[in-house]
Amino acid sequence: MKTARIFAILVVASAIIPGIGTAISFGEEGPFPIAHPYNIISAPAAGGDRILWIESTPLSFPDPGYYPWVPCAVYSYNITSQTKTLIRPRANNARSPDIDGDLAVWEEERGSSTDIILYNFTTGTVSALHTNKFQQNPRLSEYCIVWEEGFVGEREIWMYNTKSGNLYGLSTGKTDCFSPDIEGNTVIWVEKTDQDGYSIVSRDLVSGRQFVLGTTSAATFPRIDGGKAIWEDEGLIHLASNEEGGSILTDEPACRSGAIISDTIVAWSEDGRIFCSDLLETQTTRIGKWHASMKPAILDEGIVWIEYDQSALSSILYQPFSPLPKAGLQVVPCATIMPPTRGEQSGQLREGECAWYALDISAGTTQASLDFSWEEVNDSLSCTLIGPGGTIFRFTDSDDEVMDARVRISVTSHAGIIPGRWYCAISGESIRKNVCYSLIWYEYQVQKE
Structure with a gap:
């Protein structure tokens, strides 16, 4: 007869990363429309069971980037309660939303400057973070906000702690730093190194140590989650961390954009389709309409993206992950x-x-x-x-x-x-x-x- 033996933990995985992973699979139902066809001008932001996005109003101004003082509207949607909420009905040239927990942020023109707007889902309050320079591309992790400040060629990365009220300059004295992101005690950004090159920089807020995760030939928007940073360069998707170094997720160059990571799930747009890759299972799934699906974001229970129709209007679609089988356990x-x-x-x-x-x-x-x-x-x-x-x-x-x-x-x-x-x-x-x-x-x- 067979006897009991130990549950062998013989291989320690090389990744030391926060969060947990799940194999990707999508059910036959969906995708489901979240926002009616309109002009959505931002990639949707996702966190937990919430989605945040910005629409331009009215339709006669399709891109407020070219028309000063064009009003926008900020919306949220809760996947669990299936409720859509108008957070801010009039926000001049609002851009770059992000969400984490009960907080949301975006940039907004106010007077002659661009400020960061904070929204608290619990209290329903709106507040502004104002400095003397233009603030753009805010990103949020718990109670800390990072952003780029200044004009092109002299931008710096700053951070604000909403609990302590402290303001920190993270990249002062550098040539041009932009496109930040934050997770816990790690902040990443893009730094221009010479006329034709950029570096993806990672900084540990506790130790103050900085690492160069990789280099790119063009400006990009790196994103970090699960201790790993992801970005696209020359049609390839790059993945890197301080501990493991870098790797390339895709085999051949293609028209890729909007790369994002959540725990062990990576998503991006490729030739107008949404691709999802599971880092644990090394599997890739393709969803969305050909040449029409862009700007993905990842929720706890699924994925959302923007989809364009023939009239150039756009909707937000939500595709839930399949329920995970427990196999009689x-x-x-x-x-x-x-x-x-x-x-x-x-x-x-x-x-x-x-x-x-x-x-x-x-x-x-x-x-x-x-x-x-x-x-x-x-x-x-x-x-x-x-x-x-x-x-x-x-x-x-x-x-x-x-x-x-x-x-x-x-x-x-x-x-x-x-x-x-x-x-x-x-x-x-x-x-x-x-x-x-x-x-x-x-x-x-x-x-x-």
Whole structure:
């Protein structure tokens, strides 16, 4: 008969990135229109279950960039409640929306300057961030906003902390810096290095260290999420991080734009179609109308993009991801786990970081158990299992019914757990400082005579 053996964590994935991943698949239903055909002048911004975009009004002025003082309207849509909300009915030459949590930002002409406008979804309040120079391309991460300030050739990157009220210059003294983005304690931007070249710069706000993630031949709009930055250059999609260096996601040059990343999902427009790539599963899916689909954004439960019709009007379409199958798996808390053998991994995390592990499940396994613990009960960590085909389980301290900085959970199936390559992500949700963790896996196989 077969005996129990350990759940082998033999390969530590090279990525140390925040967030969790999911394999991409789309259902047969959809896409669904979010905004009626109109003139949408911004790429939609997406965060959680919310979408934010800007429309020009009236239709007689199709591009307010060429007509001063043309009013715009700012809208949001909640995928969960399926409600559309007019946030700001009149916003002069509004551009560049972004959203994270309960905050939204965009740029807007006010008087003789361009300021950053903040909107709080919880309170419904609108406020402005004003400086003496033009502010453009704001990006948001929790309570921190970054933007480019000044005219072309002398632009600088600035950051504002909405909690402390502190204002920081991040790229002062440089030649020309623009197109910033921010995630947690990391800010990236484009810096002009010479007449024909640009660098993608990454700065750690805690240590102050700066890295050059890559170079480009033209100005671009890099985006960062999950510890990875993405941008397009010369028709190719580039991916890079401080720890892993750079890589190219696409094989051949093509007409690509609007590259964006969310956790492990990458999306872009290619020849007027939307392409989605799953970094974990190395699969690419194509959606949208040929030559009509542009400017994607990624939500928790799907993807949105702008689609143009024959009259040059544009709509926002939403395509949900397919529900992820659980394959007959059950999750039960375990007060004690007492196998004859065990395998263990350990490490340290800061808030917002995530350690990825890869493991292999053998055929015939009916129960997989984990014992995940950390040092301090006031810290909040989570453990996520990602199975073949995208099956996801996420565990926190309360899931085993005991709040003790420890999770003891078993995943079981009488028919057998899906064999193959699984992934495990340990994530720091709320941590006061570096925290040490321990992860122990057990694999049980059904006994056969």
